[in-house]
Amino acid sequence: METARASLVGAFSAEPEGWGPSTVFHILRDVLSDKTVATADSGAHRILLSQIWHCPTPRTLLQSSGLCTMGCALPLGAGHKRTEPDTPVVVFVGDAGLEMGLGELATLRDLKLAVIVVVLVDASLALIELKQRAGQRSNAGVDFGETDFVAVAKALGGVGAWVDDAESLRLEAEAALSRDTFTILACRIMMGRSELKSREAAQGASSTQIARTAMALMSANCALRPAPRRSRRK
Numbered sequence: 001m002e003t004a005r006a007s008l009v010g011a012f013s014a015e016p017e018g019w020g021p022s023t024v025f026h027i028l029r030d031v032l033s034d035k036t037v038a039t040a041d042s043g044a045h046r047i048l049l050s051q052i053w054h055c056p057t058p059r060t061l062l063q064s065s066g067l068c069t070m071g072c073a074l075p076l077g078a079g080h081k082r083t084e085p086d087t088p089v090v091v092f093v094g095d096a097g098l099e100m101g102l103g104e105l106a107t108l109r110d111l112k113l114a115v116i117v118v119v120l121v122d123a124s125l126a127l128i129e130l131k132q133r134a135g136q137r138s139n140a141g142v143d144f145g146e147t148d149f150v151a152v153a154k155a156l157g158g159v160g161a162w163v164d165d166a167e168s169l170r171l172e173a174e175a176a177l178s179r180d181t182f183t184i185l186a187c188r189i190m191m192g193r194s195e196l197k198s199r200e201a202a203q204g205a206s207s208t209q210i211a212r213t214a215m216a217l218m219s220a221n222c223a224l225r226p227a228p229r230r231s232r233r234k
């Protein structure tokens with residue numbers, strides 16, 4: 001069991017380049033106390049987060065494990081903060097998932113729920129792109145524009161910050177903990193050529209490979225499009 005645990009930790013360590021979704025999750029796990037309750041939406045980010053996020057006590061990572069619906073992480077986090085105001089709550093969500101439920105931010109404002117919302121901004125439905133790639137298909141309907149989540153936070157009564165490096169993430173997360181309103185930490189996920197190869201492993205991959213590929217997708221999605229076109233059947 002210990003060997004398995006050690007190999008899991010090794011398989012999902014922070015990116016050697018110093019930035020990427022894996023680093024985001026590791027840093028926040030380090031900054032946020034053990035009593036923090038995290039929630040996760042559906043998407044590539046959740047697959048990776050689920051491998052990395054260490055839960056010292058039960059029921060401290062909440063997610064939709066049955067229907068796997070997008071848009072659930074924010075209301076899950078809001079509900080938890082409402083019932084336990086002294087517990088730090090962090091919401092992990094993809095950019096599309098957050099766009100689905102932007103109105104929930106107004107609820108955070110109105111109920112004065114100081115939730116930390118970490119959005120992984122990759123301008124992609126990364127998990128669906130992964131499936132298209134696994135089927136050797138080119139991108140179809142999975143790319144979209146980058147939303148200014150910092151402006152969105154301000155417009156809805158919270159505070160937002162773009163985060164592109166580990167040190168800023170640490171500082172912004174600490175600042176968020178002392179706020180009495182919600183904070184959006186908009187983590188831009190940059191492309192990285194070294195991760196591209198992992199994406200190739202998506203076909204017929206084990207769950208560990210899929211999680212790693214999901215991580216690569218989030219790190220490198222922009223660089224991969226458009227994918228080579230498949231010849232169409234007549």
Ligand SMILES: Cc1ncc(C[n+]2csc(CCOP(=O)(O)OP(=O)(O)O)c2C)c(N)n1
Nearest residue numbers: 043044045069070094095096097125126127
């Ligand atoms: C309500 C709902 N619609 C569609 C899906 C299918 N789905 C699962 S993940 C995903 C993409 C999510 O994109 P994003 O929120 O940006 O997260 P990412 O995969 O990029 O991390 C989609 C469309 C779903 N699970 N729930």
Ligand SMILES: [Mg+2]
Nearest residue numbers: 094095124126
């Ligand atoms: Mg996305």
